[in-house]
Amino acid sequence: MSKEIPEKFRVGLCGLGTVGGGTLNLLADNSHEIQRRVGCPIEIVHVATRSPKPDLVEGIARSGSDPFAVANDPEVDVLVETMGGFDPAFEVVRQALANGKHVVTANKALIAEHGNELFARAKENNVSLAFESSVAGGIPIIKALREGLAANRIDWLAGIINGTGNFILSEMSAKGRQFEDVLAEAQALGYAEADPTFDVEGIDAAHKLTIMGAIAFGIPLQFERTYTEGISFITPDDIDYADELGYVIKHLGIARMTDKGVEMRVHPTLVSRSRLLANVNGVGNAVLVHGDAVGSTLYNGPGAGAMATASAVVADVIDLARQAMAGSTAPVYPPLGYLSSDTDKAVLDIEEIEAEYYLRIPAVDKVGVMARISNILQEHDISIEAVIQKEASSESVSIVILTHNAIEKELNQALSAIAALNDVVGEITRIRVEPFHANKD
Amino acid sequence: MSKEIPEKFRVGLCGLGTVGGGTLNLLADNSHEIQRRVGCPIEIVHVATRSPKPDLVEGIARSGSDPFAVANDPEVDVLVETMGGFDPAFEVVRQALANGKHVVTANKALIAEHGNELFARAKENNVSLAFESSVAGGIPIIKALREGLAANRIDWLAGIINGTGNFILSEMSAKGRQFEDVLAEAQALGYAEADPTFDVEGIDAAHKLTIMGAIAFGIPLQFERTYTEGISFITPDDIDYADELGYVIKHLGIARMTDKGVEMRVHPTLVSRSRLLANVNGVGNAVLVHGDAVGSTLYNGPGAGAMATASAVVADVIDLARQAMAGSTAPVYPPLGYLSSDTDKAVLDIEEIEAEYYLRIPAVDKVGVMARISNILQEHDISIEAVIQKEASSESVSIVILTHNAIEKELNQALSAIAALNDVVGEITRIRVEPFHANKD
Numbered sequence: 001m002s003k004e005i006p007e008k009f010r011v012g013l014c015g016l017g018t019v020g021g022g023t024l025n026l027l028a029d030n031s032h033e034i035q036r037r038v039g040c041p042i043e044i045v046h047v048a049t050r051s052p053k054p055d056l057v058e059g060i061a062r063s064g065s066d067p068f069a070v071a072n073d074p075e076v077d078v079l080v081e082t083m084g085g086f087d088p089a090f091e092v093v094r095q096a097l098a099n100g101k102h103v104v105t106a107n108k109a110l111i112a113e114h115g116n117e118l119f120a121r122a123k124e125n126n127v128s129l130a131f132e133s134s135v136a137g138g139i140p141i142i143k144a145l146r147e148g149l150a151a152n153r154i155d156w157l158a159g160i161i162n163g164t165g166n167f168i169l170s171e172m173s174a175k176g177r178q179f180e181d182v183l184a185e186a187q188a189l190g191y192a193e194a195d196p197t198f199d200v201e202g203i204d205a206a207h208k209l210t211i212m213g214a215i216a217f218g219i220p221l222q223f224e225r226t227y228t229e230g231i232s233f234i235t236p237d238d239i240d241y242a243d244e245l246g247y248v249i250k251h252l253g254i255a256r257m258t259d260k261g262v263e264m265r266v267h268p269t270l271v272s273r274s275r276l277l278a279n280v281n282g283v284g285n286a287v288l289v290h291g292d293a294v295g296s297t298l299y300n301g302p303g304a305g306a307m308a309t310a311s312a313v314v315a316d317v318i319d320l321a322r323q324a325m326a327g328s329t330a331p332v333y334p335p336l337g338y339l340s341s342d343t344d345k346a347v348l349d350i351e352e353i354e355a356e357y358y359l360r361i362p363a364v365d366k367v368g369v370m371a372r373i374s375n376i377l378q379e380h381d382i383s384i385e386a387v388i389q390k391e392a393s394s395e396s397v398s399i400v401i402l403t404h405n406a407i408e409k410e411l412n413q414a415l416s417a418i419a420a421l422n423d424v425v426g427e428i429t430r431i432r433v434e435p436f437h438a439n440k441d
Numbered sequence: 442m443s444k445e446i447p448e449k450f451r452v453g454l455c456g457l458g459t460v461g462g463g464t465l466n467l468l469a470d471n472s473h474e475i476q477r478r479v480g481c482p483i484e485i486v487h488v489a490t491r492s493p494k495p496d497l498v499e500g501i502a503r504s505g506s507d508p509f510a511v512a513n514d515p516e517v518d519v520l521v522e523t524m525g526g527f528d529p530a531f532e533v534v535r536q537a538l539a540n541g542k543h544v545v546t547a548n549k550a551l552i553a554e555h556g557n558e559l560f561a562r563a564k565e566n567n568v569s570l571a572f573e574s575s576v577a578g579g580i581p582i583i584k585a586l587r588e589g590l591a592a593n594r595i596d597w598l599a600g601i602i603n604g605t606g607n608f609i610l611s612e613m614s615a616k617g618r619q620f621e622d623v624l625a626e627a628q629a630l631g632y633a634e635a636d637p638t639f640d641v642e643g644i645d646a647a648h649k650l651t652i653m654g655a656i657a658f659g660i661p662l663q664f665e666r667t668y669t670e671g672i673s674f675i676t677p678d679d680i681d682y683a684d685e686l687g688y689v690i691k692h693l694g695i696a697r698m699t700d701k702g703v704e705m706r707v708h709p710t711l712v713s714r715s716r717l718l719a720n721v722n723g724v725g726n727a728v729l730v731h732g733d734a735v736g737s738t739l740y741n742g743p744g745a746g747a748m749a750t751a752s753a754v755v756a757d758v759i760d761l762a763r764q765a766m767a768g769s770t771a772p773v774y775p776p777l778g779y780l781s782s783d784t785d786k787a788v789l790d791i792e793e794i795e796a797e798y799y800l801r802i803p804a805v806d807k808v809g810v811m812a813r814i815s816n817i818l819q820e821h822d823i824s825i826e827a828v829i830q831k832e833a834s835s836e837s838v839s840i841v842i843l844t845h846n847a848i849e850k851e852l853n854q855a856l857s858a859i860a861a862l863n864d865v866v867g868e869i870t871r872i873r874v875e876p877f878h879a880n881k882d
Binding site: 022026029030033034036037038039132138139140143144147148149150151152153218276279280291292293294295296297298299300301302305307308310311312313314315317318319322323325326327328329330331332333334337338339340342 | 463467470471474475477478479573579580581584585589590591592593594659717720721732733734735736737738739740741742743746748749751752753754755756758759760763764766767768769770771772773774775778779780781783
């Protein structure tokens with residue numbers, strides 16, 4: 001970082017798609033307000049775009065198709081990466097950092113899967129790599145975790161961090177519709193991709209959770225250790241049973257520090273209807289964070305969209321400009337909030353976690369079946385909190401059980417034994433329940 | 442600010458009450474995590490407390506009863522003011538700033554009523570005056586408004602920013618209880634002071650709204666221009682009628698930028714039940730902010746309490762320590778988010794605002810009374826959205842009207858005319874309705 005106070009802060013923009021275009025427009029539209037906040041103009045001086053967009057780049061000093069030209073441009077203070085994907089984003093970002101430029105990226109996959117290496121490169125070069133827009137769109141959740149809650153030990157966080165999935169579950173819940181039916185509508189509305197795997201199987205959410213978990217606990221990014229389970233197996237029946245028990249089903253990313261290690265998991269989850277988080281519907285995102293001093297705080301807003309994401313991209317640029325204007329000689333904030341990662345806190349295997357469980361067991365309607373199931377659960381030290389038994393058809397019943405806290409490994413063993421019973425006539429559905437205890441022991 | 446990178450960041454703490462004690466404990470309890478985040482220890486080196494607390498100050502280098510000794514201590518980098526009140530807080534803060542020390546304060550009255558002068562003093566001395574804890578307790582709302590949403594023009598914000606008032610309205614709503622009855626319980630529980638004026642008449646909320654509004658719009662702090670109305674006139678009947686119309690009554694602080702000027706007002710407000718904000722119950726706080734790029738984001742959490750407030754105090758100290766560690770030669774963030782205030786945007790008189798209104802008019806049950814009321818409203822260009830008419834007693838009925846958007850001055854004139862009707866037999870209740878339009882014209 002230069003010690004000289006700049007006369008303007010110069011942006012190189014790579015990518016002019018939805019987010020890149022939004023960023024360009026926002027910097028233009030709000031330039032007066034931004035300058036009043038920063039003390040100097042923030043100016044886009046170089047744009048790289050795959051397909052030429054003459055209207056958008058009009059008036060910009062340099063434009064072309066090569067993002068490396070932006071990364072190597074000596075007149076660029078910060079490179080904004082809104083291309084997405086790994087190739088060439090990874091190399092472009094690495095090159096910009098190596099050239100001593102700050103980087104702002106909206107690329108959650110890049111940060112979650114290659115962040116450790118890129119942050120090390122940023123540190124070597126004494127520059128910032130900022131990524132507010134990569135998690136929960138326009139909600140300033142990175143700033144909250146890294147700065148606003150910096151006095152706390154974070155116990156856990158839980159978030160609705162995929163708008164597509166939340167839209168689908170909200171619609172299923174409000175209207176009793178099937179998953180496939182709502183997915184098709186979401187695709188028609190542009191909320192879901194033609195290949196929805198990334199969203200509905202939880203990969204996108206796992207990227208975001210990986211990033212938030214690393215900041216919360218001061219651990220390295222470990223996307224490969226984040227457990228991921230999608231929502232496609234959820235049925236309207238499950239939503240109804242959950243409702244009867246006082247719960248709503250949400251696709252949550254949960255990160256929790258326990259005595260045994262760190263839980264990092266994305267899966268459908270029963271959330272008590274009385275929680276604000278359970279009332280976040282549609283394409284919105286929300287993150288609930290529990291800190292040892294502050295208790296629970298919740299952050300809610302748009303998790304996607306051109307201008308909401310651009311809001312976070314430009315906020316990062318403003319932050320870097322303000323640091324430069326204050327004469328900072330090093331980044332004020334470590335990217336993940338800690339100056340070094342704690343590698344002693346291991347991410348637990350999913351079988352090691354503890355949770356409460358919702359079980360839906362299709363069984364023949366015979367005397368004694370509930371007793372046999374209860375016995376198996378008891379043998380594995382799993383106690384029952386609530387039971388609903390209803391006729392599913394003339395042949396079978398659905399036995400719905402809510403358990404108390406259990407170790408997942410024990411539960412899996414119990415479920416294997418239950419599945420082997422002659423009375424059980426179909427696939428058992430298992431959904432984790434999140435009671436949001438401050439300290440769960 | 443010194444250009445040298447400090448070996449430790451030295452805190453002088455004035456006041457060891459609830460928040461001061463919490464701050465001291467939090468800095469001790471989480472010292473390891475905090476050092477991992479900042480890169481150097483944050484150490485309390487001097488404490489001033491009115492009543493001696495030998496247990497708490499054990500191990501601290503210097504302690505006494507004189508806060509000015511802290512403000513004048515050359516070994517103090519940041520003075521933390523948790524004494525409250527104006528005297529001696531104002532002079533202590535001014536002295537510390539004059540001595541080139543940063544100041545962190547939890548004192549919302551001090552900032553709202555004397556912030557303009559104190560910020561000017563901070564600027565003269567090139568130091569920071571931070572106040573995250575002064576608004577909405579542990580919720581990092583100042584950081585969100587000033588930094589996280591810095592790319593936006595803020596259109597409006599609306600917050601539940603007094604926990605006592607929200608507790609009272611939540612209880613009245615959940616259990617049909619009277620205001621006085623719940624207030625007495627809140628006092629017994631310690632949620633309300635023996636003299637509850639400050640909370641229930643909206644003065645505390647007006648302090649917080651004044652601060653948030655100044656940051657949102659880049660205007661000077663103008664507490665004296667903030668309209669304030671309490672909740673003591675709300676009855677269980679109003680809550681029931683609102684419910685029937687699909688609304689919940691909340692005590693909101695609302696700041697809005699309009700073409701005519703800035704609206705700054707604290708009053709009971711009808712909020713649609715479908716809004717997340719309407720579902721924030723109990724002593725919690727929540728702030729909903731609408732930015733032109735991001736849309737709506739909501740921040741929810743504890744608005745008070747020793748450790749929640751200390752969380753925000755220590756976050757400010759950490760921020761200043763991180764800036765010092767980065768070699769900053771000036772504050773990174775202007776206290777109110779803008780480098781200079783825009784004095785052209787005047788705060789409007791309450792009669793100039795536009796809102797929708799809930800009216801409850803006690804009238805005799807005679808033919809034609811509704812027609813006479815409607816005619817008066819129509820004469821003032823006020824159109825009716827919904828009406829409920831119910832027998833209140835054998836002698837009178839309650840006519841409940843929801844209006845469309847109207848100018849308050851027009852409404853007041855209409856209400857004077859309605860009150861003068863022979864059919865109207867008691868006080869008219871008027872509560873503003875907030876539809877949260879992005880741009881209200």
